[in-house]
Amino acid sequence: MSLADRILDDACAQVEIPSAGAELLRDGENQIYRLPGKIVVRINKPGQQKVAAREVFLGRWLNDNGVRAVELLAVTQPVVAFDHPVTFWHELPPHRPGTPQQVAQALRQLHALPVPDQLARDKVAPFVRLHERATGAQWLPDDDRGWLLGQLADLKTRWAERPAGLPEAVIHGDAWAGNVVDVDGQGVTLMDLERCSVGPPEWDLTSTACRLTSFGTLSAATYAEYCDAYGFDVTQWAGFELFRDIRELRVTCFAAYVAQSRSNLRDDAQLRVDSLRGRNGPRPWRWKPIE
Incomplete structure (x- = not known):
């Protein structure tokens, strides 16, 4: 099992979401997975807790202030797994x-x-x-x-x-x-x-x-x-x-x-x-x- 897979499993366990069936969407500066149920998981670089917390704040603040942005899953986040902050989002419908x-x-x-x-x-x-x-x-x-x-x-x-x-x-x-x-x-x-x-x-x-x-x-x-x-x-x-x-x-x-x-x-x-x-x-x- 790769480190990214272990991070994903640990983070999902913390928010009580099954990680089975995860699909890797992007493996670049950050790893992004899609879970069954139209959930997107974003794994940030190690030590980037402040960045992840800012993303969580912005996801809520923008939508609350009339600027449509990707929406957060209703769980306490970000979570940290193996020093990697992890966030959970609703997958967007079809878009261009x-x-x-x-x-x-x-x-x-x-x-x-x-x-x-x-x-x-x-x-x-x-x-x-x-x-x-x-x-x-x-x-x-x-x-x-x-x-x-x-x-x-x-x-x-x-x-x-x-x-x-x-x-x-x-x-x-x-x-x-x-x-x-x-x-x-x-x-x-x-x-x-x-x-x-x-x-x-x-x-x-x-x-x-x-x-x-x-x-x-x-x-x-x-x-x-x-x-x-x-x-x-x-x-x-x-x-x-x-x-x-x-x-x-x-x-x-x-x-x-x-x-x-x-x-x-x-x-x-x-x-x-x-x-x-x-x-x-x-x-x-x-x-x-x-x-």
Whole structure:
């Protein structure tokens, strides 16, 4: 029996839910299982109790304040099994990625909420895990790995000096269409609350803007609709290039880290590094998704 299976069995026993018939849905930074009865179990990294507790709070607070989000199972949680915090959620009905306009509308509603006292100290952490991911990509040439670490240091300095923008708000932190979904018969729902925190709304808005400026997967007309729906165009803000650069570094370091154990992804990860280093021409770059 794997450690993940033992964690699942222990956590389910604590909340008196059978773990038999569990199906692994995702094995990435976190493990996600589906249980019979349309229950989803999320196993966080060890020592992430505070993060899991914040997700539990947000799952309740958002729904109580008119912003639809994934719903918690009615059990006392999070629980801790083998130092891994574990949370339990109702599985969403059939759903599809939200349109850019739906993402903008959901973010506008989220950013308008008053910051609750329970979240006031939970500030956005745009550089979390980047150093570990860059140093962990040992397959990369030393020069490329060193460049990623140098870029990380430079962006940290620029972040500390970032220009003023919209008032700080509760932000999703990872607001792409796969985490802002259109649920059949229920409307738009926020998923994956792990990165929710307090910070500049521009951090959320940059995710969709990068689809236009960095990756070319969004048309100018659709992006204009996105801006109209939110009421702000982040690409016209003085800090956009900084936020864009951080987003690009995040997806690149993730790809490089994953490729350490999955050699079939190394060409795609190297393409990302080459693009950031100016070896692949100007933006937008055509990158394949890393899954």
